[in-house]
Each structure stands twice: as C-alpha cells, then as structure tokens.
Amino acid sequence: MYKSNPVCNFLDLILENPYLWKNIRLELTENQWKWVYFFIIGGMTVNDIAAQENTTIEMVTHWEHQVRNKLKDAHLHKRISRDI
DSSP: OOOOOHHHHHHHHHHTOHHHHHHHHHHSOHHHHHHIIIIIITOOOHHHHHHHTTSOHHHHHHHHHHHHHHHTOHHHHHHHTTTO
C-alpha cells in the first residue's frame, strides 16, 4: 500500500504558492534570489548556477548561506506569510 509523504506534500504546496515566493523574493538580494530560483525551484546544481552566472562556486555557496540565515529569522517568517 502506498502512503503519501507529508514532507513532499508540504513542499509541493510551498512550491505552488506564488504569494509566498513573491514575499520571499522581496526580502532577498538579486543574487540570493538567483540561488533560490535556480537551486530550490529549478533544481540546478551549485556548479551549474556558478557557470551560468559566470561566478565561482564559493560565491553561489555564499548566496546560499545568506538565504538560509535569512530564512531562519522569525520576523522574516511573519513578513513573508502576510499574504498567504
């Protein structure tokens, strides 16, 4: 018997919510948003993002760390969830 995976269902819901993504994008720099868009939404590797953006892997990883730190902020959670 197949059981649905609640984590996957939750991620599908998040990925399909345009208001959430709009609010997240407003909180990020252009490069931080590139990491979110290409890595999380687009499924690209860090290496591919670096090549596409003509930058280093280290820089893309830096964008990632900045995003992850911002997403841990409780105040940010309140701001990005205001329209969802």
